[in-house]
Every structure is written in structure tokens, then in C-alpha cells.
Amino acid sequence: MSTSQAIDPDKLEATVEQVFGYLGGAVISSMIYLGDHLGLYRALADADRALTSEELATRTGLHERWVREWLRGQAAAHLIDYQGEGRFALSPEGKMVLADEHSPAFAAGGFCGLPQQFAVLERLPEAFRTGRGLPYDAFGVEGNRGVERMFAPWFRTMLVPIALPALDGVVAKLDAGAKVADVGCGAGVALIEMAKAHPRSQFHGYEISKHALTRAAANLAESGLTNVTFHDANGDALPQDASFDLITTFDCLHDMANPAPVIAAIRKAIKPDGSWLIADIKSHPTFEENLAENPMAGMMYGFSVLSCMSSALSEPNGAGLGTLGFTEELARTMTGAAGFTRFRTHDFENPMNAYYEVRP
Ligand SMILES: C[S@@+](CC[C@H](N)C(=O)[O-])C[C@H]1O[C@@H](n2cnc3c(N)ncnc32)[C@H](O)[C@@H]1O
Numbered sequence: 344m345s346t347s348q349a350i351d352p353d354k355l356e357a358t359v360e361q362v363f364g365y366l367g368g369a370v371i372s373s374m375i376y377l378g379d380h381l382g383l384y385r386a387l388a389d390a391d392r393a394l395t396s397e398e399l400a401t402r403t404g405l406h407e408r409w410v411r412e413w414l415r416g417q418a419a420a421h422l423i424d425y426q427g428e429g430r431f432a433l434s435p436e437g438k439m440v441l442a443d444e445h446s447p448a449f450a451a452g453g454f455c456g457l458p459q460q461f462a463v464l465e466r467l468p469e470a471f472r473t474g475r476g477l478p479y480d481a482f483g484v485e486g487n488r489g490v491e492r493m494f495a496p497w498f499r500t501m502l503v504p505i506a507l508p509a510l511d512g513v514v515a516k517l518d519a520g521a522k523v524a525d526v527g528c529g530a531g532v533a534l535i536e537m538a539k540a541h542p543r544s545q546f547h548g549y550e551i552s553k554h555a556l557t558r559a560a561a562n563l564a565e566s567g568l569t570n571v572t573f574h575d576a577n578g579d580a581l582p583q584d585a586s587f588d589l590i591t592t593f594d595c596l597h598d599m600a601n602p603a604p605v606i607a608a609i610r611k612a613i614k615p616d617g618s619w620l621i622a623d624i625k626s627h628p629t630f631e632e633n634l635a636e637n638p639m640a641g642m643m644y645g646f647s648v649l650s651c652m653s654s655a656l657s658e659p660n661g662a663g664l665g666t667l668g669f670t671e672e673l674a675r676t677m678t679g680a681a682g683f684t685r686f687r688t689h690d691f692e693n694p695m696n697a698y699y700e701v702r703p
Pocket of ligand 1: 531551
């Protein structure tokens with residue numbers, strides 16, 4: 344390889360640093376995965392004082408030498424505080440982000456699907472050659488659990504108290520007894536949270552991934568709820584009978600190989616005065632705007648290649664929208680084309696998601 348352009352040594356050094364920074368991010372991400380998977384963060388959070396590696400190893404039933412190396416790396420990455428004399432602790436903020444599954448700031452859960460997400464790297468070169476992507480089932484049950492745990496904190500803390508009351512007349516209908524569908528429901532966490540809060544209503548989840556449906560069945564059994572039903576949308580599709588008061592789609596339209604027929608089916612399934620809550624990834628209309636204004640765009644395009652666009656190209660002639668592909672402009676166009684006439688935007692303080700309230 345040769346280059347006729349002059350090399351700027353400062354820029355070269357900065358580029359090397361940047362690339363190794365990304366390698367560092369990948370490696371430290373894999374350590375966050377281990378900390379979550381092995382219960383190391385939870386054990387640190389449960390302790391009433393800073394722990395030595397021996398103490399943490401005893402509490403987690405692990406080998407001290409491995410725990411010591413992990414702790415040192417975590418302290419060097421500024422995720423865990425080193426307090427001297429071989430003692431390590433999680434700050435209150437670290438506990439919220441890395442250990443407390445019920446905190447709105449919990450982020451470690453999203454790392455649990457990393458091994459499966461990185462494993463598809465072996466299959467993606469073929470996808471680049473053929474054009475054909477991989478469906479969500481390619482990630483197995485654990486990969487689907489990664490998606491579940493990534494989005495669950497918002498469903499547990501914001502959906503029922505903040506988002507539903509902002510929708511026109513929806514809570515009154517749910518309190519009285521309404522029919523609800525969540526399309527692309529994944530592991531069903533959103534539906535289960537809504538069903539717990541509104542026992543008089545009936546909740547139906549539609550999903551094509553058998554692994555997501557397995558997780559949904561397990562979550563439903565654990566909840567003990569009787570007003571939730573999950574449907575395998577491959578053969579048991581959303582009924583086209585204008586019977587649903589509320590339909591939700593959370594972060595799935597951009598993943599769908601064929602979103603237009605799904606949007607048309609939602610139009611036929613919803614009551615004339617029903618409401619559809621769409622959550623999708625916040626993005627700008629053009630690549631240039633995403634490049635200039637979205638600091639997470641690099642990660643988002645990466646997620647797209649690993650999973651979202653891949654899923655959206657997993658069938659012949661897939662739409663291939665990808666992570667940043669379902670923009671507000673496109674949402675307005677596609678819902679309008681399907682016969683929806685009302686469109687309202689909401690901001691539910693989620694840096695990742697845009698929310699649209701769409702009505703016939
Ligand atoms: C990113 S996940 C989001 C899952 C869930 N809504 C959540 O927020 O946790 C996208 C989901 O859409 C599902 N999906 C894709 N195409 C679908 C379709 N045509 N009908 C129903 N679900 C679909 C995928 O299987 C996947 O579980």
C-alpha cells in the first residue's frame with residue numbers, strides 16, 4: 344500500500360490513539376459483561392464497605408487471582424473506586440448504572456448480549472457479500488435477553504408513570520378495561536408493566552422471534568399475570584378488526600424487514616378513536632446531520648450493522664432501514680400513507696428514543 348499524500352504526524356498519532364481507544368472500549372465492555380454476568384457489581388453494591396479482592400472472591404465464590412485482575416482493570420477504567428490498601432468500592436452512581444436493575448440509569452444489562460452480538464461477526468462478512476442479513480433469532484435466547492435488559496429500565500420506570508398519562512385519554516380507557524397490543528414485543532417487559540398497572544385491560548404481544556417469545560413466556564410466568572397473551576406473529580397475526588384501544592411499538596419498526604405491511608395491519612387493527620405509541624431511535628433526516636449532531640451516531644451505525652439493519656435485511660427485498668433509519672419524517676410519511684391522520688411528538692427524557700402518538 345502506498346500513499347502520495349503527506350502524512351501529518353500529529354494526526355497520525357491522534358488516529359492511532361483513537362483506534363486504540365475503541366479497542367479499549369471493546370475490551371472494557373467485555374469486562375463489564377463479566378462484572379454483570381458473575382454478580383461482581385452486585386456483590387460490591389451489597390457490601391457496606393470497600394472490599395478486598397479476597398473478600399469479593401469469597402462473596403461471589405470465584406477465584407481471587409481472577410477477581411483481583413478484574414478489579415484492578417475496573418479501577419483503572421474509572422468504573423470502580425480504588426480506596427487504597429487493596430480495597431475497592433462502587434460509588435452510589437456506579438451502583439445505579441452497574442448494579443441496580445431497577446434504577447432508570449441501569450446500563451450493565453445491555454452488555455449481557457455482547458458475546459452473541461460479537462459472535463455474529465463471523466457471519467457478517469457473508470452478509471456484506473450476499474446482501475442478506477440475520478434475524479433476531481441469530482442471537483439466541485441470551486442475545487434476546489441483552490435487548491430485553493437494555494430497554495427494561497425505561498419500561499419499568501417511565502412507561503406507566505410518565506408516558507401513558509401523556510397520551511390523550513389512554514389511561515382512563517386502560518383503567519376502565521381496554522384492549523392493547525404491543526407489536527414486536529420482544530421479551531414482553533413493556534406489556535407486563537402495563538398489564539400490572541391496569542388489571543381490567545387485556546394485553547396482547549406479537550413477536551416473530553422464537554427466542555424473544557421464550558423470554559416473554561418466562562417473564563409472564565414469573566409475573567403471575569392472567570391478562571397477558573403472547574402471539575407468535577409468524578402464524579397468529581394481529582387481528583384486522585378495529586378492536587384495539589392502544590397499540591405500541593417499541594424500537595422495532597426500523598428492525599422490520601417489511602415495516603409498511605405491519606403499519607397497514609396496525610391501522611386495520613386499531614379502533615377509530617384508538618392510539619398508537621411509537622418509540623423509535625432518535626435520528627436526524629440526513630446522514631450529514633447525524634454526523635454533525637449525534638454524538639452516539641458511530642455506535643448506532645455499528646449496532647445497525649450488528650443487528651438492526653441486519654434484521655431489516657433478513658428477508659428478500661427487506662427495507663433495511665437500520666438503527667437510525669426510522670426518522671420522524673419517515674414516521675409521518677409511512678403512518679400517513681397507511682391512513683393515520685393525527686401525529687404528535689413527545690419527549691420522555693430518553694436520550695436514545697423519539698416518541699410519536701399516532702391516531703386514525
Ligand atoms: C430491538 S427489538 C425490541 C423488542 C421490544 N419491543 C423491546 O423494546 O424490548 C425488535 C424486535 O422486533 C421484532 N420484529 C421484527 N420484525 C417483526 C415483525 N414483522 N413482527 C413482529 N415483531 C418483529 C424482532 O424479532 C425483535 O424482537
